[in-house]
Amino acid sequence: MIKGLYEAHLPVSNLEQSISFYQQLGLTLDHVVDNKLAFLWIEKDKSWLGLWQTDKVELEYHPSIRHIAFQVSLEDLKNSVAWLKDKGYEPREAFGFLPIEPFVIAQKEYAHAKIHFNDPDGNSLEFICKIANSTGIKKMMYLSEWESLLDSF
Known part of the structure; x- marks a missing residue:
């Protein structure tokens, strides 16, 4: 359906x-x-x-009413901080991660790499991509740490 x-x-x-x-x-x-x-x-x-x-527009923020996540490729996500800044937009902190690079939230068989930013009205936006998690890691970390950890397996 x-x-x-x-x-x-x-x-x-x-x-x-x-x-x-x-x-x-x-x-x-x-x-x-x-x-x-x-x-x-x-x-x-x-x-x-x-x-x-x-x-x-000044509704109190809650992700259920003022949030959109745009699917992007992993390569585009890796370049997203510079890409946003080149356009004059600033990534923002999310889940305790500074907006210096994308971060990963790992589940069982998969993980999501992401970066967050806002539109001019403070609506929450994110670029996100799903990535494989063949190691079974269940942690949050910066994408560079994730890739280093995978290289060690």
Whole structure:
């Protein structure tokens, strides 16, 4: 039945500024409705992001209402801190990790490597990729530590 996520939505205070921000991240504007709602393709014809202009952006942050995670390749993730900074955006601390490089949260057979940052309205964004965990490690660490640890196996 369910094949994936088609859309997600975020509140924004300035629609034009937010459209520009998300276009710089690589999303493609599809259409704007009444200058209050914009839809941008995350992956053309597969998933998109709706941006709703509102004066109620200052909701208390909670990941269930103001968070989007964008899937990226591991190579792109490794370059994400420099890529964001080149665009004038700052990665942010998450889960106690300073935003100096991506970090890994390991589960049983897999792990997720990620970096977090915010949009102009403080909505929480992340770049994330799933990676194999054939070692069964169940820890959180910086990606460089993860790769060094895997090299020792």
